[in-house]
Amino acid sequence: xxxxxxxxxxxxxxxxxxxxxxxxxxxxxxxxxxxxxxxxxxxxxxxxxxxxxxxxxxxxxxxxxxxxxxxxxxxxxxxxxxxxxxxxxxxxxxxxxxxxxxxxxxxxxxxxxxxxxxxxxxxxxxxxxxxxxxxxxxxxxxxxxxxxxxxxxxxxxxxxxxxxxxxxxxxxxxxxxxxxxxxxxxxxxxxxxxxxxxxxxxxxxxxxxxxxxxxxxxxxxxxxxxxxxxxxxxxxxxxxxxxxxxxxxxxxxxxxxxxxxxxxxxxxxxxxxxxxxxxxxxxxxxxxxxxxxxxxxxxxxxxxxxxxxxxxxxxxxxxxxxxxxxxxxxxxxxxxxxxxxxxxxxxxxxxxxxxxxxxxxxxxxxxxxxxxxxxxxxxxxxxxxxxxxxxxxxxxxxxxxxxxxxxxxxxxxxxxx
Numbered sequence: 415x416x417x418x419x420x421x422x423x424x425x426x427x428x429x430x431x432x433x434x435x436x437x438x439x440x441x442x443x444x445x446x447x448x449x450x451x452x453x454x455x456x457x458x459x460x461x462x463x464x465x466x467x468x469x470x471x472x473x474x475x476x477x478x479x480x481x482x483x484x485x486x487x488x489x490x491x492x493x494x495x496x497x498x499x500x501x502x503x504x505x506x507x508x509x510x511x512x513x514x515x516x517x518x519x520x521x522x523x524x525x526x527x528x529x530x531x532x533x534x535x536x537x538x539x540x541x542x543x544x545x546x547x548x549x550x551x552x553x554x555x556x557x558x559x560x561x562x563x564x565x566x567x568x569x570x571x572x573x574x575x576x577x578x579x580x581x582x583x584x585x586x587x588x589x590x591x592x593x594x595x596x597x598x599x600x601x602x603x604x605x606x607x608x609x610x611x612x613x614x615x616x617x618x619x620x621x622x623x624x625x626x627x628x629x630x631x632x633x634x635x636x637x638x639x640x641x642x643x644x645x646x647x648x649x650x651x652x653x654x655x656x657x658x659x660x661x662x663x664x665x666x667x668x669x670x671x672x673x674x675x676x677x678x679x680x681x682x683x684x685x686x687x688x689x690x691x692x693x694x695x696x697x698x699x700x701x702x703x704x705x706x707x708x709x710x711x712x713x714x715x716x717x718x719x720x721x722x723x724x725x726x727x728x729x730x731x732x733x734x735x736x737x738x739x740x741x742x743x744x745x746x747x748x749x750x751x752x753x754x755x756x757x758x759x760x761x762x763x764x765x766x767x768x769x770x771x772x773x774x775x776x777x778x779x780x781x782x783x784x785x786x787x788x789x790x791x792x793x794x795x796x797x798x799x800x801x802x803x804x805x806x807x808x809x810x811x812x813x814x815x816x817x818x819x820x821x822x823x824x825x826x827x828x829x830x831x
Contacts, residue, residue, distance in 0.1 A: 431643055448632060452625040472740070473624050479736035480631035481693045486716045486728040487642045488685025493714075494723035495646055496678035497658025499559065501710045502550075502566030503686050505573040508705030509546050510539035510687025511593070511694040512583050518594030525591055526582045531599045536691055543687025544680040551676040558661070570707050577702030590701035593694040596627060627696060634692070635729075638685060643725045645681070654678055658723075715798050718805055721814030730813040739794045746777065746790045 422428040432438045452473055489503050518535035519527030550569065557565055577584035585591030597606035610626040645651045653674045656664035665671045694700050712735065720731020749767045767777050777788050788796075809815045 429647055431640075449629075452621075452628055453619060470622070470624055473628055475737060475740050477624065477627050477631055477696060478693070479733050480628070480635050481689050481696065482713075482716070482736055483635050483729050483732045484638050484692070485686050485689035486713055486720075486732045487638055487725065488682040488689070489713050490717055490723065490725070490728040491642060491645065491654070491685070492678045492682035494717055494728070495651060495658065496654035496675065497661075498554070498675060498678060499563045499714075500554075500566040500682070501563050501707065501714065502569035503682075503713050504705045504707065504709035505566075505569040506543045506547060506683040506686035507690030507693070507709070508573050508577070508702070509683075510543040510690035511700070511705070512577070513539040513542040513687065514691035514694065515591060515593050516583050519591065520594075524582065525585065531601060532594065532597060535594065536688065539691035540684040540688040543690070544684040547679040547683030548676060551679040552672075554679065555672055555675040567707065567710075570705070570710060573705060574702060577705075584702045588701045588703065590699050590704075592699050593691075593697070596630065596692075596695050631692065631696075634688075638688075639725055639729065642685075646725070650674070650677060655723075712798075715802055717812075718802050719798075719812050721812035722810075724811075724814045726817075727812055727814035730817070734813065735798070738797060742793050742797070743790070746793075 422433070427433060432441060485503065485507060489500065493499050514535045516526055517528050517530045517538055518532065519525065520529060521527040554562060554565055578587075581587075596610035598608035598610075599606040610630050611623055612626075613620070613622045614626065615621070616626075646655075653664070653669045656667070656669050657671055657674055661671060690705070716731040716735045717728060718731075719734055720729070721727025746767065777790055777793070805812050811818070
């Protein structure tokens, strides 16, 4: 009977990250596709969904999604695993970003910057954010549920106020300041031995800056995802799950509630700080208004759509939320071209998309103000809202729950039991 699928002979085998041979093979194939995706290889070009993600505009969106995955994994540990709903995730991302620019940025008469290398400012951005999370935790752990969410909203507005007060760190007003580049050097003035911000040659391939950044962020995401998955299986993760399900019962059984919640805030803030530093460095220049409440709400939407408490759910939700605006933009552009053409269904697309001033339709390509017809830029928010309602009502586990149902169906196919 040994080797039979679903039969475990030890607790270690059952708790393994990849308990079956099928999952190991699937993960290996996925890693191979992700590594080869940025290059126009004949094998990759045959895969429908992956082949266009390697294009430069799409790859930049994928890089943003990889950074958001790291931040979403941090919030998933706090809200999904520990049950502490937070709307202040953008604040901790901002703390990490400004730690990075203070330690790695260039010093001028009006701006502070120490010019330190990336191997110092990137870990420090997470450590400082974790330290702030520990300072905030004693006040946050005294409340729960809706009151905790409202409490953490205040952090976002405090962060926006501090960024206006300390312009030497955040930069002047809406202009912001330039962040340090993604370059690995031993010390301040030395030439970088690994530069992710410029074109170069790796092995047998010519790679541009977007492809270099992609591989760097992909490696970091794998590292953070493995850490999150192992945390969920550890004693700390089990204490978080116990507090999430029944906090009073968990404390009666000996779980130190205060310490567990503080640890959850610290680790979640570490993830957010690193993600904020990476995001600001990849963009190059950001103003303080970028770390606002809408960014925190976006991460809550990611977890609700992807699936709370699951590493794979956070990753799936992130890619869905980050890539869907690009898909909507491409679809609206395609429908506008069809409406202007003389095809068989051009009249149908005219009813959907407004291209000119005299057209009638539901969605306007040129209009930006809310009203009728609806501007195309507002479709993303509508899609998020509808999906959150649908998933909360019909599939609380989100995309992860749908994947589990599909997987279980094919595992038992053609039998219905």
